[in-house]
Amino acid sequence: MYIGVMVDLCDEVEARFAMVEQYGLSSCQLCNWRMDLYTDEMVERVRAALSKHKLTISSLWAGWSGPKVWNLVEGPLTLGFLPQAYQSQRVEDMKRASDFAKKLGITQVATHAGFIPENPNESGYAPMIVALKEVARYLKQNGQKLLFETGQETPVTLLRAFEDIGTDNLGVNLDPANLILYGKANPVDAVGIIGKYVCDVHGKDGTYPTCGRELGEETALGQGNVDYPALIRRLKEVGYDGAITIEREISGEQQVKDIIMARDFLKTLI
Numbered sequence: 179m180y181i182g183v184m185v186d187l188c189d190e191v192e193a194r195f196a197m198v199e200q201y202g203l204s205s206c207q208l209c210n211w212r213m214d215l216y217t218d219e220m221v222e223r224v225r226a227a228l229s230k231h232k233l234t235i236s237s238l239w240a241g242w243s244g245p246k247v248w249n250l251v252e253g254p255l256t257l258g259f260l261p262q263a264y265q266s267q268r269v270e271d272m273k274r275a276s277d278f279a280k281k282l283g284i285t286q287v288a289t290h291a292g293f294i295p296e297n298p299n300e301s302g303y304a305p306m307i308v309a310l311k312e313v314a315r316y317l318k319q320n321g322q323k324l325l326f327e328t329g330q331e332t333p334v335t336l337l338r339a340f341e342d343i344g345t346d347n348l349g350v351n352l353d354p355a356n357l358i359l360y361g362k363a364n365p366v367d368a369v370g371i372i373g374k375y376v377c378d379v380h381g382k383d384g385t386y387p388t389c390g391r392e393l394g395e396e397t398a399l400g401q402g403n404v405d406y407p408a409l410i411r412r413l414k415e416v417g418y419d420g421a422i423t424i425e426r427e428i429s430g431e432q433q434v435k436d437i438i439m440a441r442d443f444l445k446t447l448i
Contacts, residue, residue: 179448181441182206182423187215195227205234207423211241216278236421237286237378240275242268251391258292260302265309272313280320286377288325288351294339307342314345325349325377329356333363333371349377354404355384359394366408373416381424381440396427399440410447
C-alpha cells in the first residue's frame with residue numbers, strides 16, 4: 179500500500195499538484211465536479227504537472243451536475259443516479275469524465291452512485307441499475323473500472339447492485355469514514371463483504387450520526403470512529419495493495435496540518 183491525497187481539478191490545478199509533492203507524496207486521486215473542465219487544454223495541463231512533480235493518479239473521482247444535498251433526508255432525492263429526473267444528464271456526465279480520464283491514461287473512475295435502495299423491489303431500483311449499467315459499459319469500452327464510493331448504502335446492498343449490473347469492471351472506492359458518517363456499517367466488517375472489489379481507499383475519519391436526518395461529523399484521521407490499525411490489517415488480509423488517499427473536507431491551514439498528521443499516522447500502519 180502507498181499513501182496519496184485528494185486533488186481537486188480546478189483553475190489552479192498546477193498549484194494543487196505542487197502541494198502533493200510538498201507533502202512528500204507521489205500519488206493522488208483527481209476529483210472534479212465541473213463539467214467545463216473536461217477539455218483537451220486541461221488534459222495537457224494535468225499531464226505537464228504530473229510530469230513536473232513526478233506524480234501518478236490512482237483514479238478520477240467524477241462528480242455530476244444537478245442538485246446535491248448531503249444529508250439523510252434530501253440526499254436520496256438529489257444524489258447520484260437514484261433521482262430519475264437527473265439520471266440521463268448524469269450518465270452523460272460520467273461518459274465525459276471517462277473520456278477525459280482515458281486521455282490521461284486513468285483506468286479507474288469513481289463516483290457516488292447515490293442512495294442505492296436497500297429494498298431491490300422499490301420502484302426506483304431497477305431504473306437506477308439500468309443507468310449505472312450504461313455507465314459501466316461505457317467505461318469498459320474505454321478500458322476502465324467504475325468505482326462506487328461507499329457510504330450511502332450498506333455493503334450488502336452494494337454487493338447486490340454489482341450482481342444486478344452484471345459487468346466485470348465494477349469496483350469499490352472504500353471510504354471508511356462515510357460508512358460511519360451515514361450510519362451504514364463498521365468499515366472493518368465491510369471489507370469482509372466487499373473487500374475483493376476494493377480498488378481505491380480514502381484515508382478519512384468521522385463519527386456516527388447523532389440524529390436521523392444529518393450525517394455524522396467528519397474528523398481528522400485518527401480522531402473518529404474508524405479503527406485504522408484494524409482496517410489496514412483487514413485490507414492486507416484481502417490482498418489490497420493500492421492507494422490510501424487522504425481526504426480532509428475542510429480548507430485552510432488546518433486542512434494542511436490534518437493531511438500531514440494523517441500521512442504520518444498512516445505511515446506507521448502500512
